[in-house]
Amino acid sequence: MKENRNEKSKQVESVILFKSEGGGNYLYSKKNNQILLIHPVLHYLIKLDQSDNDVKNWLENLDNGDIHIENYGHFSKEIIIHYYNKFKLLSENGYFDKVDHANRLSGRLNKKTVKSNFINTSSVVFEVTQNCNLKCVYCGYGKYYNDYEKRNGRSICPKIAKRYLDSLFKLWNVPEFRSFTKKVHIAFYGGEPLLNIDFIKEITQYVKKFDSPNIIFTFGMTTNGTLLHKYMDFLVENKFELGISLDGCERNNEYRVYKNGRSTFKTIIKNVRYLQEKHPEYFEKTVNFISVLHNKNSVEEIVDFFIKNFNKMPIISEINPGGIDPKKKVEFLKFFKKYNESINQVKDFTILKKNILRVPEIKEAFYMIMNYCGFIYKDFRSFYFSPDNRSFIPTSTCVPFYKKTFITAYGTVLPCESVRHKYALGVVDESRININFQQITDKYNEYYDKIKNQCFTCYNAKRCGVCALTIGIDGDKPICYGHMDYDAFSNYLGSCISTLEKNSSLYKKLIKEVLIS
Amino acid sequence: MNSKKSYWLYIDPYVHISVKNTTALLYNTLNGKVLEVKNTPSVIKIIKQLKMLDNTYVIKLFQREYKKPEIAKFINNISDLFMGGLLDTSWYKKKPIQIIPELRIMDSPYRFLGMKGENWGRDILSKLIEISLYINSRSKNNHSKINNTFKQFLFPSSTSNDKNELNIEQLKKIICQCKHSNLYNINILGDSIINYSYLRELVSFLNTIPMKKSYFLHYTDFKDFRNFSRFINFLNNSQTKEKIILNIFFNFLLEEKLFTQVLEFLKVQHIKINYCFVIQKEEDFEEAELKVNKYDIANHSYFPFYNGKNLKYFKDAIFLTKKEVVEAKPSQKEILRRTIINDTKFGKLTILSNGNIHSDVNSPKLGDFGTHSILEVLYKEVTKGKSWRQLRSNVLPCRKCTYQYLCPPLSNYESAIGRNNICHIWGNGKQ
Numbered sequence: 001m002k003e004n005r006n007e008k009s010k011q012v013e014s015v016i017l018f019k020s021e022g023g024g025n026y027l028y029s030k031k032n033n034q035i036l037l038i039h040p041v042l043h044y045l046i047k048l049d050q051s052d053n054d055v056k057n058w059l060e061n062l063d064n065g066d067i068h069i070e071n072y073g074h075f076s077k078e079i080i081i082h083y084y085n086k087f088k089l090l091s092e093n094g095y096f097d098k099v100d101h102a103n104r105l106s107g108r109l110n111k112k113t114v115k116s117n118f119i120n121t122s123s124v125v126f127e128v129t130q131n132c133n134l135k136c137v138y139c140g141y142g143k144y145y146n147d148y149e150k151r152n153g154r155s156i157c158p159k160i161a162k163r164y165l166d167s168l169f170k171l172w173n174v175p176e177f178r179s180f181t182k183k184v185h186i187a188f189y190g191g192e193p194l195l196n197i198d199f200i201k202e203i204t205q206y207v208k209k210f211d212s213p214n215i216i217f218t219f220g221m222t223t224n225g226t227l228l229h230k231y232m233d234f235l236v237e238n239k240f241e242l243g244i245s246l247d248g249c250e251r252n253n254e255y256r257v258y259k260n261g262r263s264t265f266k267t268i269i270k271n272v273r274y275l276q277e278k279h280p281e282y283f284e285k286t287v288n289f290i291s292v293l294h295n296k297n298s299v300e301e302i303v304d305f306f307i308k309n310f311n312k313m314p315i316i317s318e319i320n321p322g323g324i325d326p327k328k329k330v331e332f333l334k335f336f337k338k339y340n341e342s343i344n345q346v347k348d349f350t351i352l353k354k355n356i357l358r359v360p361e362i363k364e365a366f367y368m369i370m371n372y373c374g375f376i377y378k379d380f381r382s383f384y385f386s387p388d389n390r391s392f393i394p395t396s397t398c399v400p401f402y403k404k405t406f407i408t409a410y411g412t413v414l415p416c417e418s419v420r421h422k423y424a425l426g427v428v429d430e431s432r433i434n435i436n437f438q439q440i441t442d443k444y445n446e447y448y449d450k451i452k453n454q455c456f457t458c459y460n461a462k463r464c465g466v467c468a469l470t471i472g473i474d475g476d477k478p479i480c481y482g483h484m485d486y487d488a489f490s491n492y493l494g495s496c497i498s499t500l501e502k503n504s505s506l507y508k509k510l511i512k513e514v515l516i517s
Numbered sequence: 518m519n520s521k522k523s524y525w526l527y528i529d530p531y532v533h534i535s536v537k538n539t540t541a542l543l544y545n546t547l548n549g550k551v552l553e554v555k556n557t558p559s560v561i562k563i564i565k566q567l568k569m570l571d572n573t574y575v576i577k578l579f580q581r582e583y584k585k586p587e588i589a590k591f592i593n594n595i596s597d598l599f600m601g602g603l604l605d606t607s608w609y610k611k612k613p614i615q616i617i618p619e620l621r622i623m624d625s626p627y628r629f630l631g632m633k634g635e636n637w638g639r640d641i642l643s644k645l646i647e648i649s650l651y652i653n654s655r656s657k658n659n660h661s662k663i664n665n666t667f668k669q670f671l672f673p674s675s676t677s678n679d680k681n682e683l684n685i686e687q688l689k690k691i692i693c694q695c696k697h698s699n700l701y702n703i704n705i706l707g708d709s710i711i712n713y714s715y716l717r718e719l720v721s722f723l724n725t726i727p728m729k730k731s732y733f734l735h736y737t738d739f740k741d742f743r744n745f746s747r748f749i750n751f752l753n754n755s756q757t758k759e760k761i762i763l764n765i766f767f768n769f770l771l772e773e774k775l776f777t778q779v780l781e782f783l784k785v786q787h788i789k790i791n792y793c794f795v796i797q798k799e800e801d802f803e804e805a806e807l808k809v810n811k812y813d814i815a816n817h818s819y820f821p822f823y824n825g826k827n828l829k830y831f832k833d834a835i836f837l838t839k840k841e842v843v844e845a846k847p848s849q850k851e852i853l854r855r856t857i858i859n860d861t862k863f864g865k866l867t868i869l870s871n872g873n874i875h876s877d878v879n880s881p882k883l884g885d886f887g888t889h890s891i892l893e894v895l896y897k898e899v900t901k902g903k904s905w906r907q908l909r910s911n912v913l914p915c916r917k918c919t920y921q922y923l924c925p926p927l928s929n930y931e932s933a934i935g936r937n938n939i940c941h942i943w944g945n946g947k948q
Contacts, residue, residue, distance in 0.1 A: 020613065021611070022610045023608055023609040036530060036615070037615050071608070089547055089548060089599050092547075093531075116697060175694040175696065175697055178640045178642035178643060178698070178892075179638050179640055179641055179642070180638030180892035180896035181638030181896065182638060183639070375618055375620055375621065375853065376620075376622075377621070377622045378622075378623050379643070380699070380864070383854070497614065500573075501611040501614055504573075505571050507616075
């Protein structure tokens, strides 16, 4: 039970004590993955134990008088004995047992998993064209970034896309294919994808040949909306899930401009209104807005604009801070804005709370419940098989091909569109597909090896939200910005519990509405 | 005490609470202690409030409430049993919370039921945990009536009135697919698996996969010594012996000489063996115990068999009392599991020698071996089947009983006996 706090930086303690803003004392047991509200006397005894005291001995030497606990008052020996017995009960049931944190985080990727994920992938995204009719100031392929694949306005060759899809489709009969019915999402990304509508039409038609009662293809696209008037009937007919990029009102949208610097706002709004009028049902069910946060807008302004004009809650993201040319970093930071900072300035939360997970503190409370309360499991496997017997892969880097695959206009295969080209998984051309599962496995295990020592001392490793590919993992000494020591983790848990304490119906809402079972 | 003084009454999250009408049960999953509350409306009201998701196992009590004798007694009880306690409200600026034990599994197939979902079948293979293959029937050409023992527990017997066996190539195909599921155990059974036409090929193939393999034989199979010893040799020569277990079954009345011959033969083998005794009456149990002691049989199990005439034996020896249910000390994980799935049936498939595929042998057929893929039958069970979701909370009288999740899940015994509660907890229509 006893641990030397001086060793705290080298190992992870089994019990974390924390306090809510409302004054509640809580403990989190790593071994049992459970949070308990605890009486101040129990809290006092655990603190004694953590400070290397022999609690039993301390109790035996205690005279019959009361003990005083600051802020809580006096407690009789009888009460102390009661909570000592509770302390023993928790102890006997493993609450203070050590967890071999390093061993638990020593998971390795294997070739079989990578191959299986490739076969069972759920989403393929094509970079239809590098061309774009806009020149947005913060574009990921613009002047502020220096680590992207060379761009020369190339459009993807349909044969490349077909070659990739063929290789995937033919694997749906192999034993590794784990699904009976399944949705497979085919998405189109740019540049501006509508500049290469012929490719989109050709591929949409092509995959339909493979349609079956069991495999349902869905289509999606992110567009700047300027060409929507020309192709909306096709998109509606094929039920495209549409994401339209727009940063809010005209002033908010000033960074989204044509190549000649002219504003795009009026054209986009005109097209969106036309779509809404012509296909109201499709617009309501299938169209979303995607906004980028910067110094000319705010979360509140963006949400207000879309709710008032289209009764829609937009997806809001920060500008990608990775891959910035060091020479332009100062200039970049002038228009970069953090989501959490912007949301803290929101005056009226009632609109946001229609989608409660958009509120960062609620989102964090939700993830805390998921990861640290022992009653929510990602899948049956983790529920059935005790976590003690399993090891996890460090960081939250997506295992290759698990969620999606991104194919660039050159045929480079990437884990997703947000990942830089140096992390390519393979290439595909008109005649062959070159993906080496063993090489990918080795490469990823190398990445994990570089970061794992930081994970071993991270109290929040289980709820890690850091993708290793975004922290310069290919460099010599990558530093994880999400690392948490004891105090940071204790504060994190305290803040999440405080969120739940502030709103008594929130826990029910999260369990009933978000975690339906 | 100050008359306006108030306390937060809390229950710890490791405590399971069940309330049915005028009865409540609190069960401490750490020490196995139980607190039953009956016919005390004021206390039942408090327990119901504590259990509400809005209240998260914490409610405020004022002096006028906690001074009431029955409430004071309840508070003392939960404190003594380490189920919860009181916290002075003046210590807190906000109401503290406990994380109430409500199980959610994010990829549960049942999450999607009732919702539009082409994705129900996604990753369905990962739901497969155990598969039982009855590879042959009537292999010994005997024409006696089919023994229904296999409908109560895994037992080596014919499952069809016709002579038949499963096709080896199709078997290999299924086993191959199982490698990509979460399968941890394959059971190989039949009328007499030692007579299976492709036994060597099957055992060799099974040796190539990493899951646990359980083979089932009846001790009378020893009469065919040539095939019996050949089979044991296959197992002995396996490179993955640590993953193999041989279950050998004995029925009473035992053929004494044969019994000792089997024991003598098996005790020198280098494989894990479990000796399984089928029990139909108290005398069978006594005799089995005698044998276990006399021959020093370490690994053994008893399997009660309901033959339609021995209900009294079941009531006397098998039906559970409250004490036995609690003494089994179900863990919180087990209890939570029982709220959403049938723990003894979930993830399991059985393929009979005639090719019929079932989730369990008492449930309707899901498909045909060779015609329907494993993915398809798994999908059918998840979307239309009832076996994996056979919960005590859905059947009477368990639905009305506070012990519903402390009791083991519904098993095939309930089907055989024809009643849902094989316990003494519920009698004369009351708990």
